[in-house]
Amino acid sequence: MNFIEKCLSGDAFADEIDDAVEAWSEGVEGQDLELNEFLGMTVDEYSAWMTSPSILPWIVSAHRNQRTLAQELECDRIKMAARASKPREAAQMKKWLEKIGKL
Structure with missing residues (x-):
């Protein structure tokens, strides 16, 4: 079960992602997977998370x-900008979405 699946099943909280990354980095779990796969993210999701961790x-x-x-961001675009912890973070996310052609 990957990290996202654990979050969805209630076996992990989103704020435990650093522990999951550490387990992967130390070879405790997911040695045969890329980090994004171990976390349960697509490459685009992983890229967004690395750019703006609050996107998790x-x-x-x-x-x-x-x-x-x-699609999720489009449904919640206004709330995303309002909830960004910093205006710069919202700007970075907007820039990334424009870069990948989603805005």
């Missing part, structure tokens, strides 16, 4: 709702 709840929500991250 939207990634989990996208999986819960069986949507792409772009």
Whole structure:
């Protein structure tokens, strides 16, 4: 079970992602997987998370709702900007979405 699946089943909280990354880095779990696979993220989701860690709840929500991250963000675009911990973070996310052609 990957990290996103653990979040969805209630076996992990989103704020435990650093522990999951550490377990992967130390070879405790997921040695045969790329980090994004171990976490349960697509390459685009992983890239977004690396750019803006506060995007993680939207990634989990996208999986819960069986949507792409772009679809999830489109459904919640205004709230995302309001909830960004810093204006710069919201600007970075907007730039990334424009770069991948989602805005």
